[in-house]
Amino acid sequence: MREMVFAVALFSFSAVAVKAADIIASPLTIAGIQEYWKHHSVGSVAEQLAALPLEYHQNAVLVRDSGSLQLSFDAAPRQILFGSDAHLLLGIGSDPGDPLYESIEFAEMNPVRHAYQAGRIHFQPGKAPAIEFSPEICKSCHDDPFIPIWGQYPRWPGVYGTDRQAISPDDYAAFGEFLLNQKVEPHFSHLDLILDPRSFALKNRKYSIPNTVMNNSLGDAVATAAFLRLRESSFYDQGSELLLDHVLHCNDDEIFEVGKKVVAFYRKRTATDPSFLSKYGKLAPLNVADVDRLARYRLLGLDPALELIRRDLTSPPRTQGGWFHGFSTLYELIEYQALSVALESDPRLGKLFLLQKKAIQLQIEKITSSGLARARLAQAEDEKEWYFLERQVYAALGSEKSAHTREACRIIGGGGDDPSL
Secondary structure, eight states, X not given: OOSOSOXXXXXXXXXXXXXXXXXXXSSOOHHHHHHHHTTSOOOSHHHHHHTSOTHHHHOEEEESSOOSSSOOBTTBOEEEEOTTTSSEEEEEOOOTTOTTTTEEEEEEEETTTTEEEEEEEEOOTTSOOEEEESOHHHHHHHTTTBOOOOOBTTBOTTBSOOSSXXXXXXXXXXXXXXXXXXXXXXXXXXXXXXXXXXXXXXXXXXXXOHHHHHHHHHHHHHHHHHHHHHHTSTTHHHHTHHHHXXXXXXXXXXXXXXXXXXXXXXXXXXXXXXXXXXXXXTTSOOSGGGOOHHHHHXXXXXXXXXXXXXXXXXXXXXXXXXXXXXXXXXXXXXXXXXXXXXXXXXXXXXXXXXXXHHHHHHHHHXXXXXXXXXXXXXXXXXXXXXXXXXXXXXXXXXXXXXXXXXXXXXXXXXXGSOOOO
C-alpha cells in the first residue's frame, strides 16, 4: 500500500458559477453539507465542489499515485482538499472512468470522540445525494477510528510537489499531462491555486508550499484530538508528567527519575488491568533503559504507532511523530498542549515560564483554533515566522542547563521524593 491516502490538485481555473449566497458557510462540516441539500439540488461532484467555501478551493494537494480506491494517474491526480485546518478532509477522483468518479470520500474530525470518522457521499443526477458513513472497506487500511495516511516531510511519494514549490524534474512530463487535463476536467474547475509547468503554490498562505501546509494542518488536527483523548483518560492527572518530561527534557535530569516512574506505572497497570496487559503487555518496554515516548503514551491510553501514524502499511509501525511541523514532531504538538494546561493550573510553573508563557499560549491558540476564525488566521499568518517562534519556545524549554527548567522538573516530579505514580 502506498504512503498516501488523500491527494489534491492545485490550479487556477474558473469554477462552476455559483452565487455567493449559495456557498456553504464556514466552517465546513458534513452536517453543513447536508443542510445545504435541503435547499439546493446537487446531482454531481462538480456541483458540490462549486458550492464549497473558499478555503476548500485554495487548500489542496495532488496525489497521482494513490492507494485509495479512487483512481489516480499522471493526468488525473486524486485531490485532497483540507481547508484551513484539516478538520474535514475531502478526497476527489478525476478520472471519468472511475466507478467512484461521482463520489466524494471524506474524513471528518468528530468533536465528541476526538477522532476522524470516514465516509463517502454518492451523487446521481436527479436524485438526492447519499451518505455512507464508516464504510467497512476503509477500515482495512485506515482502521476505526480513521487514521489519515500521509507522507512525512520532506518526502511524499506519489504526490506532486516537493518541500519547495517546485515540481520534481522527474515529474515534469507527468505534470504536463495534468496541466492539459485540468483545462477540460470538471472536477478540477473549482480549484483556485497558483500553477505553472514547473511549480504550484497556495494562494492565501504566506507559506504557500502545499504539501508542507497539509502536513502542518493535519498535524495540528491530529495532535489536538490526541491530546483531548489523553486529557479524558482516568490516568491523565497522575500521569501527565510523562508528557511534560520530554518537552522539558526532565528525563535527562536525575531529579525526575522518569524511567523508574514509567516502569512502576507500567507494572501497576499490567498487574491490575487485564485489558491493558492484553493490548500492550508484549509491546511496552519493561527495561528502564528502553523507556521511550511510545511506552509513556500507551500508559496514558493512546498508542501512537496504532492510533496516530499509518504511513507505510508494508513495514512495522514507527515510533516517531509522523508530521513535520516547524521544529517539532507530532509528539511536541501534543506535549505543548499538556504544558499549556500545566502552566495554567500550577502558579509555580506559570511564574517559572513567564517569558515563554505568552509564546506557548499563542502556539496553543493556533493549534486549537478552528472554523472561520482559523480560516482568517490562515490567510493572515506568516507561517515562516511561526516556525521561528516555535524554535524559540522549544529551545527555551529544552535547555538542559536552564535553572528554571530544572526547577520545573522538580515541581512536575513532586520534588523527586516518590518515584512511583
